[in-house]
Structures are given as structure tokens and as C-alpha cells.
Amino acid sequence: MKLPAVHFTQRQHEFRFEVRQFLKEKCAEGKFHTKCDSWLSGSNPDFSKLVGEKGWIGLTWPKKYGGAERSSLDRYILTEEFLAAGAPVAAHWIADRQTGPLLLRFGTEEQRQFFLPKIAAGTCYFAIGLSEPNSGSDLASVTTKAEKVEGGWIVNGAKTWTSNAHDAHYMITLVRTDPFDGVKKHNGLSQLIIDLHAEGVTISPINYMTGQPHFNDVYFENVFVPDEMVVGELGNGWKQGLAELAFERSGPERILSTLPLLVELIEELKKQNNVIALEEAAKLVAQLWSLRNLSIGVARVLEEGGEVAIPAALVKSIGTKFEQSIPEITRLLVDTYPRLEAKQKLDRLMAESLLHSPGFTIRGGTSEILYGIVAKGVVAG
Amino acid sequence: MSEMKEMILEVVEKMFKKTVDKETVDLAENGHWAESVWQILKDNEILNVAVSESAGGAGGDIDDLLSLYQLVGKYAVPIPFTETTLSNYILESYQLAISNDSITYCLPQTSLVMNDDQTISGTLINVPWARHVKEILAFAHSSEGVFPVRLSLKEATIHPNTNLAGESRDTVTFNQSKSLQVQSTPLSDDQLQDLNTIDTAAKNALMCGAIEKAFLLSVQFAKEREQFGRPIHRFQLVQQHLALLAGEQAIASSSLENMIAALLEGREQNEVAYTRIRLDEASRIVSTSAHQVHAAIGVTHEHSLHQYTRRLWSWREEGLTANHWKKVVANTLLTTPFDDLWSYLTDSEKIFTTN
Numbered sequence: 001m002k003l004p005a006v007h008f009t010q011r012q013h014e015f016r017f018e019v020r021q022f023l024k025e026k027c028a029e030g031k032f033h034t035k036c037d038s039w040l041s042g043s044n045p046d047f048s049k050l051v052g053e054k055g056w057i058g059l060t061w062p063k064k065y066g067g068a069e070r071s072s073l074d075r076y077i078l079t080e081e082f083l084a085a086g087a088p089v090a091a092h093w094i095a096d097r098q099t100g101p102l103l104l105r106f107g108t109e110e111q112r113q114f115f116l117p118k119i120a121a122g123t124c125y126f127a128i129g130l131s132e133p134n135s136g137s138d139l140a141s142v143t144t145k146a147e148k149v150e151g152g153w154i155v156n157g158a159k160t161w162t163s164n165a166h167d168a169h170y171m172i173t174l175v176r177t178d179p180f181d182g183v184k185k186h187n188g189l190s191q192l193i194i195d196l197h198a199e200g201v202t203i204s205p206i207n208y209m210t211g212q213p214h215f216n217d218v219y220f221e222n223v224f225v226p227d228e229m230v231v232g233e234l235g236n237g238w239k240q241g242l243a244e245l246a247f248e249r250s251g252p253e254r255i256l257s258t259l260p261l262l263v264e265l266i267e268e269l270k271k272q273n274n275v276i277a278l279e280e281a282a283k284l285v286a287q288l289w290s291l292r293n294l295s296i297g298v299a300r301v302l303e304e305g306g307e308v309a310i311p312a313a314l315v316k317s318i319g320t321k322f323e324q325s326i327p328e329i330t331r332l333l334v335d336t337y338p339r340l341e342a343k344q345k346l347d348r349l350m351a352e353s354l355l356h357s358p359g360f361t362i363r364g365g366t367s368e369i370l371y372g373i374v375a376k377g378v379v380a381g
Numbered sequence: 382m383s384e385m386k387e388m389i390l391e392v393v394e395k396m397f398k399k400t401v402d403k404e405t406v407d408l409a410e411n412g413h414w415a416e417s418v419w420q421i422l423k424d425n426e427i428l429n430v431a432v433s434e435s436a437g438g439a440g441g442d443i444d445d446l447l448s449l450y451q452l453v454g455k456y457a458v459p460i461p462f463t464e465t466t467l468s469n470y471i472l473e474s475y476q477l478a479i480s481n482d483s484i485t486y487c488l489p490q491t492s493l494v495m496n497d498d499q500t501i502s503g504t505l506i507n508v509p510w511a512r513h514v515k516e517i518l519a520f521a522h523s524s525e526g527v528f529p530v531r532l533s534l535k536e537a538t539i540h541p542n543t544n545l546a547g548e549s550r551d552t553v554t555f556n557q558s559k560s561l562q563v564q565s566t567p568l569s570d571d572q573l574q575d576l577n578t579i580d581t582a583a584k585n586a587l588m589c590g591a592i593e594k595a596f597l598l599s600v601q602f603a604k605e606r607e608q609f610g611r612p613i614h615r616f617q618l619v620q621q622h623l624a625l626l627a628g629e630q631a632i633a634s635s636s637l638e639n640m641i642a643a644l645l646e647g648r649e650q651n652e653v654a655y656t657r658i659r660l661d662e663a664s665r666i667v668s669t670s671a672h673q674v675h676a677a678i679g680v681t682h683e684h685s686l687h688q689y690t691r692r693l694w695s696w697r698e699e700g701l702t703a704n705h706w707k708k709v710v711a712n713t714l715l716t717t718p719f720d721d722l723w724s725y726l727t728d729s730e731k732i733f734t735t736n
């Protein structure tokens with residue numbers, strides 16, 4: 001496995017500083033506070049609109065759909081800066097990362113024209129409807145079903161763990177459009193865009209262990225979905241979903257969820273002039289650097305249309321473990337008392353990191369499932 | 382070892398099973414007082430364990446007490462049981478009167494001072510359960526040293542605060558408050574050391590209990606949850622988590638047993654420190670693997686796992702932490718004369734056998 005080295009142009013550096021400057025200003029204006037895990041648990045529609053106004057959602061998409069036709073490395077830089085600043089980008093995150101590219105690749109012209117400009121404006125949000133109560137890792141066993149009727153489909157079933165469904169307008173939903181034949185469970189699955197405000201859709205919040213709402217149960221009772229809302233080919237939902245995964249698994253959000261804590265740790269140790277602890281922290285810095293190399297390398301190969309399923313699974317499995325290790329190593333180097341309402345920034349970031357860290361190695365495919373993918377891949381050569 | 386121990390533990394575990402469920406803990410985390418739990422322990426004189434009968438207690442020893450704390454950790458029991466019983470145990474060791482009601486304690490903080498007129502002033506932070514209990518065993522500084530004092534919390538201004546597990550860790554301010562009782566002499570170095578030791582020993586027992594529960598919940602879940610047409614405990618990577626959890630549970634529990642044995646025989650040198658340091662490591666491994674086995678359901682508020690993992694994340698930072706005890710061990714290694722590490726480690730056993 002060999003990935004290209006990281007190289008940014010002068011223009012890309014300038015773009016990075018432009019984004020950083022913008023985020024500094026917004027933070028100073030009190031538009032947001034730096035938080036760990038902000039890309040999934042920091043939903044703030046007002047902030048998403050601000051980002052949309054800057055033209056920073058759908059950065060790589062064609063201009064006619066509201067995009068900026070810029071490179072995916074530009075988008076990578078943008079994403080890194082949002083994560084490093086701990087900015088609340090969760091509301092538009094899924095639409096920007098997944099729905100846009102999915103519709104550009106498999107969607108109809110009408111779907112693109114209808115959804116993409118709104119997503120790019122930061123006013124239209126999507127949720128991911130994959131998991132069900134009995135289908136987590138074994139995703140292909142989903143049972144939510146769509147039955148053909150005149151002009152569309154009638155959907156019945158339930159999705160669970162749907163992050164931010166309470167703020168989202170639509171959900172890309174994996175459903176069974178052909179009955180399960182008992183043998184090839186990956187067949188007969190399709191992706192439908194379901195309007196979360198449609199009749200028959202019930203969203204009930206599931207509180208996270210902090211007691212705060214985070215994800216949701218989404219129930220479908222005879223929900224009508226028009227034919228125009230089928231994404232790509234009927235029965236091709238599994239393959240279309242796999243195509244998204246390389247983007248989903250290799251991005252900087254699999255490395256940087258707890259970066260604000262690491263940044264704060266280094267500042268604290270500098271203040272203490274604690275050289276021995278800084279030497280320990282240097283290991284985290286080297287780890288961060290090496291994971292970024294891997295992740296950016298994957299981004300470059302993706303841009304050229306190359307095959308990256310295995311390195312993408314590696315970025316996620318190693319990266320999320322790194323994210324989890326930051327609070328655990330921090331507490332060995334400085335005295336902390338983690339508390340969500342703490343006055344000390346370090347204690348607050350520590351609390352956020354600890355409480356959210358179990359999810360890092362679960363969401364988007366558990367580490368165990370990823371190890372299986374990697375091992376199968378390297379054995380197959 | 383107390384003969385009554387097994388029986389007491391069995392009875393108390395039954396009480397916890399009966400009165401402490403997930404909702405009781407939820408309510409307590411939201412600031413409610415779990416009267417039914419408190420009452421059943423009070424009615425059965427469990428609150429007076431390890432205080433001698435002559436001092437108004439129910440008898441028993443530190444072994445009983447620490448074993449009970451392990452149960453408190455295992456059920457996330459949301460009342461100041463540890464605080465009340467340990468305060469009384471310490472008070473008796475200072476030959477001060479024990480409290481007949483609920484009492485908490487707080488390790489010495491320099492901000493608390495004894496004024497010339499013997500009144501007490503200053504602010505204590507992270508005091509467990511202050512808003513719910515009647516009295517506190519605190520330690521006040523004066524030019525002569527540090528004095529154990531028993532105070533009524535009626536005299537204090539209390540600002541509620543919580544740790545990461547929603548347990549009350551309040552800010553308590555005294556302003557020229559009269560104490561109920563003061564030890565006439567300042568704490569000796571030995572007393573101070575004993576205080577640190579017993580507080581950490583109690584935390585160790587609590588953590589050990591929470592570790593056991595996280596392990597048990599994971600085993601149970603791995604048997605019940607099916608994916609790909611089989612229970613997940615059939616997958617080798619899940620087996621690896623279960624084996625890691627089993628290992629940490631076994632290490633924690635045998636560390637605790639040996640720590641208690643050392644305390645009972647008065648040969649405690651490093652056992653409390655070793656246990657504390659080792660449990661710090663265990664808290665990380667156990668919370669990681671337990672959550673990984675449970676996957677999404679385990680991070681929901683509805684599931685009880687987080688009541689144990691959040692307690693582990695909280696308790697490991699409270700009192701004297703592993704970071705402190707590492708320094709103590711390092712200092713002992715530096716200053717105690719011994720041939721080499723191996724003889725040092727095995728010599729303390731020799732002291733014991735000749736005793």
C-alpha cells in the first residue's frame with residue numbers, strides 16, 4: 001500500500017488562512033464555542049447558513065448547482081480548519097459530505113437541481129438512515145421495506161441511531177424494494193430520499209449518555225415516497241452506499257474529533273514549561289502527523305478516481321483510536337477534573353472528549369468490522 | 382477477617398438489588414435524594430458498620446467496610462454511604478464522637494482555616510453530597526497545624542456542583558462557623574498519611590465494583606445481542622474484548638483483596654498505591670472495551686452502562702489520584718534501602734510472615 005506524499009500549493013495555504021481567519025472572527029463574535037466532536041454533536045443551523053453564505057458548502061460541486069468547482073484538497077483543507085476550530089458544522093455535515101456527492105454521481109438532474117443549491121446555501125440538511133434495531137454491523141439485513149404503488153412507494157419500518165434527524169429535512173434511507181430472498185441479502189436494497197416532515201414519519205429523540213438529545217428513532221408508517229425520490233438504480237442501493245464509504249471513512253473527522261483538547265494540552269504544558277510531559281505529548285503530535293499523511297494521501301487518490309477502500313478503513317480504525325487516546329494521555333500529563341460546565345477549558349474539553357469517545361470507534365462502521373475489511377483486503381492482495 | 386462479612390455482604394447486596402435500579406440512579410444524578418435506599422441501610426444499622434459498639438456503632442472492621450464499598454460501586458448506589466461510614470470510622474480513630482446522622486468528609490484543603498477564636502472559615506471544593514447531608518468532617522489549618530473538625534453544614538453556604546457522573550460535588554463555604562467538635566491536637570504525619578491511605582482505599586473499592594459491573598453487563602449483552610445470525614460473543618474480536626474485560630476484573634478484584642489483607646494486618650506499605658495505579662489503567666481498558674462491545678446502545682442514556690463508565694472517569698480523578706501515588710512509590714523506591722527491586726517486593730512479605 002503506497003500513498004502519495006502531502007503537498008499543498010501556495011493558493012491552498014492562503015485558502016487555509018482565509019478559513020482560519022473567518023473562524024477566529026466568528027468565535028470572537030461569540031457565534032460559536034470551540035468544542036470536541038463538533039462535527040457530529042455540534043448542530044447549529046444559524047452557523048450552517050453562515051458557512052453557506054461564504055460559499056463553503058458543496059465546495060467541489062459544479063457552479064450550476066451552487067458549488068464552487070474547487071478541488072477536493074481544497075475541501076479537505078476547509079474541513080480540517082472547521083474541525084481544528086471545533087466549529088458547529090453538524091447540521092449540514094452529512095448533506096455536504098455524503099448527499100451531494102451521492103446525487104452528483106447517481107442522482108437525476110431534477111434531484112440535483114432541487115437539492116444541491118439548497119444544501120450549498122446551508123439551509124437543507126440530510127440524515128443517514130442505515131441502522132435499524134436489529135441491523136447494526138449486519139447492515140444488509142435491514143427490513144424497512146418499500147412497496148410499489150402508483151407513482152411511488154409506500155415505506156414501512158424503522159431506522160435508529162439517526163444522528164441529527166431532529167434538525168434534518170431529509171434522510172437518505174436504505175430500504176428493501178424487493179423482498180429478502182434469504183440468500184443474497186445485499187440484493188433488492190435501494191436508497192430513497194425521504195422527506196422527514198412527510199405524513200407517517202415519526203421522529204423520537206434518543207438521549208445520549210450526557211442526557212442530551214443526539215440521535216433518533218425514525219419510524220415510517222405507510223409513508224408515501226414519490227418515484228422521483230429514488231436515488232440511482234432500484235436494487236443497487238448496497239453498491240451505491242459502498243461508494244460513499246471511502247469518503248466517509250477517510251476524512252479528517254476520523255482523526256481530529258478531539259484535536260481541540262490536544263491543542264489545549266500543548267498550550268498548558270508550554271505554560272508549565274514541562275519538558276518531560278511535552279516529550280510524551282510529542283508522540284501524539286507525531287501520530288497526528290502520520291495519520292494526516294495517510295488521510296490526505298487517500299484524498300489525493302480519491303480525487304484521481306483510484307481505489308482506496310482499504311486505506312480508508314485504516315484511516316478510520318487507526319484514526320479513531322488516536323482520537324480516543326488523546327483524553328487518556330492528557331490526564332496522565334496534567335491534572336484534570338473533567339466537567340462539562342468547567343471554567344477551565346481543558347477540563348471542559350476533557351469531559352466532551354471522554355463522553356463522546358466511545359462513539360468514535362462505533363459510528364460509521366465499528367473497528368471490528370473495519371479490521372475484517374482490511375484483513376480480507378490484504379489477504380486477497 | 383470478620384465472620385459476619387459474607388452474611389452482611391449478601392444481605393446488603395439484596396438491599397441494593399431491591400432499592401437501587403437505573404431510575405433511582407438517574408433521579409439522584411438529577412439532584413434527588415434517594416430516601417428509600419438511605420432508610421433501608423439505616424434501619425438495618427448498615428450505616429454504623431466498622432464503628433465499635435462502645436462508640437455507638439454496629440461493629441465490624443475495615444474489611445467489611447471496603448467490601449461494602451465495592452458493592453456501592455457495583456450498583457452505583459446513589460447515597461453518601463461511603464462518606465458517612467468512612468467519616469465515622471475516621472472520627473472514632475481520632476477518638477471524636479461519631480455522627481448519628483448523615484455526614485460527609487473532605488480531605489484537607491489549605492483554603493479552610495481555623496481562626497484564633499477556634500471558629501472555622503474558608504471554602505472547600507468538590508465536597509461529596511454536601512447539599513444532602515447534615516455534617517462534615519473537615520480539616521482546618523492554623524499556625525499550629527491541621528485540625529480535624531466536625532461541623533454542621535447548617536453553618537455553611539453550599540453551591541451545588543457535580544462530577545462527570547452527576548454525583549454531587551458541592552462548593553462549601555464557612556464563615557466564622559462554630560465547630561461541633563475539634564481534635565485538640567493537630568494531625569500527626571502518621572494520621573495524615575492514614576487519612577490519605579484510607580480515602581484512596583475506599584476509592585479503590587468503589588472503582589473495583591464499577592469495573593465488575595461493566596464487565597458483567599458486557600458479558601450479558603454479548604450473549605443477548607445477535608448480528609449476522611449469531612450471538613456476537615461468537616466473533617473472535619468480541620471475544621478479545623470479553624477476555625480483556627475478564628482480565629481487568631480479575632486483576633482489580635484480587636488487587637483489592639490483597640490491599641485489604643495488607644491493611645488488616647497493618648503491613649500496608651504500597652498496596653493501596655499499587656492498587657490505585659493499576660485501577661487507573663483498568664478504568665481505561667474497561668470503559669473502552671465495555672462500550673465497544675455494547676456499540677450504539679451503550680452510549681444511550683437509557684442503557685445503564687454509562688452509570689458505571691462515567692463513575693470510573695470521575696472517581697479516578699478524585700481524592701489522591703494515580704499521578705500522586707506514582708510519585709509516592711517513586712519516592713519510596715528512591716529513599717528505601719534495599720538490594721534490588723525484587724528483594725524489596727518480596728521483603729515486605731517476610732515482615733508479614735514473621736509477625
Ligand SMILES: Cc1cc2nc3c(=O)[nH]c(=O)nc-3n(C[C@H](O)[C@H](O)[C@H](O)COP(=O)(O)OP(=O)(O)OC[C@H]3O[C@@H](n4cnc5c(N)ncnc54)[C@H](O)[C@@H]3O)c2cc1C
Binds near residue numbers: 365616677
Ligand atoms: C454516535 C453515533 C452516531 C450514529 N449515527 C448514525 C446515523 O446517523 N445513521 C445510522 O444509520 N447509524 C448511526 N449510528 C449507528 C452505527 O452505524 C452502528 O452503531 C454501528 O454500525 C454498529 O451497530 P450496533 O450498534 O448495532 O452494534 P452491533 O452490530 O450489535 O455490534 C456490537 C458489537 O459486536 C461487534 N460485531 C458485530 N459483528 C461483528 C463481526 N462480524 N465480527 C466482529 N465483531 C462484530 C461490533 O464491532 C460491536 O463491538 C451511530 C452510532 C453512534 C454510536
